[in-house]
Structures are given as C-alpha cells and as structure tokens.
Ligand code: GTP
Ligand code: IMP
C-alpha cells in the first residue's frame with residue numbers, strides 16, 4: 001500500500017502536519033521524503049514541541065518507521081545532519097547515494113537578480129537542479145560524511161511494497177509552484193505533482209494506491225507571483241468573515257496593508273524565509289485542476305480553525321460548526337472529491353479523520 005501526500009495550492013498547506021498524523025495513525029513501515037529539497041519548510045507540533053524540518057520527513061513522529069530520502073531530492077548536508085540530531089533519528093534514516101548535494105556556490109547563485117525577482121527561498125535549490133541537469137553537480141556518494149546513511153532507496157521501498165508493507169511518501173511545495181503547471185517563471189525548479197513525488201523515490205505509477213492532496217482552508221503564498229489575486233480591501237469589505245478577521249487584526253495592533261494585517265492575524269510567516277505570506281480566498285479553480293492532475297483519491301483541508309475558531313481542536317465531524325461545514329461542502333462540490341481528513345489545529349492530534357466512513 002503506497003500513499004502520497006502533496007500540496008494542492010502554493011505550498012505551506014500543512015503537508016508536514018498531515019504526514020506526521022498519517023505516520024502515527026496508519027503506521028507505515030517506510031516513510032520517504034520526495035520533492036525538491038530544503039526549500040521546503042515543514043512544521044510539526046508533536047507532544048508540545050515544534051519542529052521545523054527541511055530534510056527529514058515529518059513521518060519521524062512514528063518512532064518505528066524507517067525514514068528515507070529519495071534520489072530525486074536535493075540535499076543540504078549540514079542541515080541534514082543537524083535535523084538527524086534534532087529528531088534523534090540517525091539510526092533509522094537512509095539517504096539515496098544519488099541525491100544531488102547543494103553546495104555554497106548554489107546558495108550564492110540563488111541570490112541573483114532573477115532569484116530575487118521570483119522571490120526564491122535562497123536555499124540553493126534552483127541553481128543545484130540546474131547544475132544537476134548540466135551534469136556538473138556532486139552526488140551524496142561523493143561525500144564521506146554521509147557514507148553511513150547511503151542506500152538504494154528505490155530498491156528498499158520496492159522490496160517493502162513487494163513484502164506487503166505500507167509506504168508513505170511526503171511531497172513538498174504545492175501544485176501552483178510546479179515548474180510545469182505553475183505561473184512560470186514564478187515557480188520552483190521542478191514539478192511538484194504526485195507523479196513526480198513517486199518518481200523522486202523510485203516508485204512506478206502502477207503501485208500508487210492513495211493520493212492525498214492538501215489544501216489550506218484559505219490560500220497563502222510566500223515569494224512573488226503577480227498572477228495571483230490576493231485578498232484586497234474590496235473583497236475583505238464584502239465578506240463578514242474577512243471583515244471580522246481584519247477587526248481582530250486591528251484590535252491586536254497589527255500594521256501594514258489589509259493583506260499584511262490579516263496574514264499577521266493568521267500567523268502566516270514563512271517557515272524557511274521568515275517573510276509574511278500573502279493571503280487569498282480559497283482558489284477553487286486551481287484546487288479542482290490540481291486534484292485532477294494529481295489524481296487525488298482524497299483531499300485534506302487544513303487550518304480550518306483559523307477561519308472558524310469555534311472548530312479549534314475538533315476531532316469529530318459533529319464538532320464542526322455549520323459555517324465550517326458549508327465551506328468544506330463548497331470545496332468538495334467544486335473539486336468533486338470528498339475531504340476525509342480535516343485539520344483543526346497545528347498539533348498532530350488536532351484532526352477529524354473520516355476515512356473509515358464515520
Ligand atoms: P511546504 O513544503 O513548505 O509547502 O510546507 P507544509 O505544507 O508542510 O506547510 P508548513 O508547515 O510550512 O506550513 C503550515 C503551517 O500551518 C505550519 O505552521 C503548521 O504548524 C500550521 N498548521 C498545519 N495545519 C494546521 C491546522 O489545521 N491549524 C492550524 N492552526 N495550523 C496548522
Ligand atoms: P525556490 O524553490 O527556492 O527556487 O523558490 C521558487 C518559488 O517557490 C518562490 O516563490 C518560493 O517562495 C516558492 N517556494 C519554494 N519552496 C516553497 C515552500 O516549501 N513553500 C512555499 N513556497 C515555496
């Protein structure tokens with residue numbers, strides 16, 4: 001049984017939270033990090049502690065699972081080693097020997113005028129992927145400091161699948177940031193859809209059973225993208241929900257544009273960049289399209305509590321308010337896929353899981 005988790009909007013949808021939940025609940029034997037590389041910042045709150053992870057999968061929340069990094073993923077070695085220590089997982093992490101390694105020159109090149117225009121995370125991912133395509137990058141196998149973690153990750157996961165084990169794959173970024181499907185050039189350096197996540201760890205399309213596409217209850221975007229319609233004053237004034245939120249932001253003394261005030265109120269600050277994220281209303285059309293291209297078998301809605309605070313910490317469907325349910329139904333109807341996981345807070349335990357039909 002292979003399940004993939006990917007983002008359906010512009011990244012930061014809460015994939016980390018959902019992966020850490022599925023890792024505990026479904027108990028996969030192997031959990032693999034796919035995606036671009038350390039440009040992703042995944043956040044997990046586990047047993048009262050906050051983890052910001054950019055290399056190790058958020059599935060570390062399951063203490064028995066083997067944690068893998070697939071050959072498609074770019075690796076920042078100091079960060080990798082630091083996260084091994086932070087999560088105390090050195091005895092159960094395997095790194096594919098063909099992962100491409102980000103070095104200082106790639107980070108320097110990520111400060112170029114073009115990187116600034118796109119608003120990259122500055123983590124060196126774009127230049128490293130370019131060097132990989134130009135066949136001038138060094139691979140993990142060239143670095144003695146990671147030798148003891150070396151493995152053939154595709155072989156390991158395919159053997160696990162053959163043996164009937166569960167495998168969970170963690171994608172990064174979001175569909176709107178895909179090199180293929182996003183608003184080029186305001187995109188990341190690789191496709192971010194489920195098919196590429198599977199290829200990143202070496203799993204063929206016929207072996208994937210579940211694709212969870214994650215959406216925030218509203219939209220956030222870090223970095224530049226002039227093609228997005230962000231929340232502006234007229235839209236805020238026309239909506240009692242956003243107006244209430246702006247009032248709360250004013251009461252709290254937040255400053256800036258209407259969008260910045262609401263972002264501050266929602267706590268939307270980039271995990272990797274520390275920049276305030278820009279906010280938008282739920283983009284139904286992008287969501288519908290991304291569910292389709294990703295082959296979604298399930299959609300997950302996160303941060304429901306931020307739009308509907310009365311739902312904070314809810315763990316069953318009957319604890320969700322009528323307003324919140326109306327929002328969920330509108331999303332399900334427009335996308336045409338049921339939301340079986342609904343996240344109601346940052347902690348791994350704050351979730352409504354109706355996958356068993358209850
Ligand atoms: P990228 O790969 O960088 O796109 O990251 P991601 O999808 O893992 O999301 P990230 O952790 O960067 O951002 C999501 C933020 O929302 C984090 O701060 C999470 O702790 C938080 N979060 C996730 N789910 C919920 C939720 O249901 N409610 C609340 N209040 N916060 C949530
Ligand atoms: P890069 O991936 O660092 O080259 O950045 C390219 C674009 O994708 C920029 O707009 C970034 O802000 C955005 N981006 C890259 N990774 C993430 C992520 O994990 N979450 C949100 N945005 C991201």
Ligand code: MG
Pocket residue numbers: 011012040041042043271272
């Ligand atoms: Mg993030």
